[in-house]
Amino acid sequence: MIRRLIAVWHARNLEFLRDRGSLLFTLVLPLSIILGIGFIFGGPSRPLFTVGVLGGPAALAHNRFAHTRYVRFLPVASQQAGLRAVRRDHIALLLAPGHPLRFWVNTHSPKSYIVEKLLRAADPGAVRLPVSGRQIRYVDWLFPGILAMNMMFSCLFGVGYVVLRYRQSGFLKRLHATPLTAFEFLSAQVLSRLAIILVITAVLYTVVGAMLHFHDAGNLALLLLIAVLGALAMIALGLTVAARLASEELVNGLLNLLTWPMVMLSGAWFSLAGAPRWLRWIAAALPLTQLLHAARAVMLYGAGMGTVAPNLIYLAVVTLVFLGIGAASFKWRI
């Protein structure tokens, strides 16, 4: 039994080691994830909470609260901008220095709750002011991110893997012997996955939205347009990865290499507001970031076409570029 086990074990090891691309990726992928996470979250004592200060942190210098560790104080230009940030849960509190210290708080935010406790401990005389208008819960903020991430995984893996399997099995070669063109084949894949993911997303949106008592602030038609363009960009990306490769593990590695940074950097889980500028540039280039930005703007803040147009244009351009690359480099056979 052991002899047979060793024979199979050995053959599988050889197969894996000889597939250079896959080998590279099993090393590169975890390394880049670890380094990436280390870079984003690492470094000396990163602040846990962000607090906005009208007139800038200097105005707060004499207050004990200003010396609280792990709280970052950001200058806020106007009360209006500050209140918007509180409502969107981007900052935990908005402070107006003076005697007494006044502050605004998002009553739905766990972060606001904790920072308010810290503030009261440091300055019991501070005056709490209500925030008018709709406040965003963390789960509301997360909801578009979950939908968008599901869309990304389904489009990238769903399309990439299927095309790869067709190529490996020789089904693509058989199709090549018919009048079917690469463009027609790829378009069919795109449209099929688009229809599937739109139905799935609509069901998730309805069911999970109802469970969360999510109230959509925006126009559903615009949201549908965002979903279509976002899904198209992801599918195009998946097709480009699978356009000519024939190794399962290499495609798997590449798809992971694409999805992980998007999961981490798109802002699906947490805002990158405090991250270094270059990292935010990279994040902005990711299709998921653009999709999510537009979806949140519409779902949470009721933004109109004018606000999300740049995101939509970017997604459309990404789609065309990747479909072009995919079709041009497409291989029917191994």
Added chain:
Amino acid sequence: MSLPILEVRDLVKRYPPVTAVDGLSFQVLPGMCFGLLGPNGAGKTTTMEIMEGILAPSSGSVSYRGEALGERFREEAGILFQATALQHFLTVRQSLALFRGLYARGRDIDELLRLCSLEALAGRDNRKLSGGQRQRLLLAIALVNDPTVLFLDEPTTGLDPQARRNFWELVRSVKEQGKTIILTTHYMDEAELLCDQIAIVDHGRIIAQGEPRRLLREHFAAVLLEFPRAAFPPAARTLPLQLLETDERIEITTDDLDATLRTLIGAGVPLASLRMRPPNLEDLFLELTGHELRA
């Protein structure tokens, strides 16, 4: 004489350092069944795939009705690969419908199911077919556009004898409809039964070409005598006869049966285990390539 429907000129395909196809030229006339014969690795499938337009040659050309392979060819050619994968989770009928949808014109699916004896299997998942059933489905797919030219690459390899005969009957009925067929095989009985013209290919070159019967006549005398090797006295191997030794048999070909038999009897060769038959393509193949079919 009619114009060739397919013409292959000076075809070369290199996979450095190997030259898989080394300067092949031949013509296929309409309505003919043309057989490419040869051992494994002879270059048959490579030649076929170039002719099917899915593999680019290193040099040389293939023309269909006098034009380079193009849209018209793709519409009018039917193809059965040596190993064809189908899309998963589709039934026999759905698989046919998929391919029917890729062509501008073609045959009715029910008619194809009937032609290829697939009616009872129409609702079955294509992964749950036996070897013979699957091959019939693939033939039906190859016929879905009612092609003028049909390419069959080793269509009966791996089938049991009954399934092979069944498949040959199908091919003959297709041929009767006036379709041109290009067939590769390493079964000589298949070629003898189906082909009007054959080309025997080895090491990427044609080593013999023509009608099977004419080729046999050219290369062989009328009769072939076969002895089991063990039953043939070693001393008799030096007799002045056209004698070919294989691992198991001694084969003697002759035009003058009486004289040959007298010689054998004179040399004391026991005739009890003698078999007499007309030479077939396999004999021709061995004669020309000088080796057994390479597996």
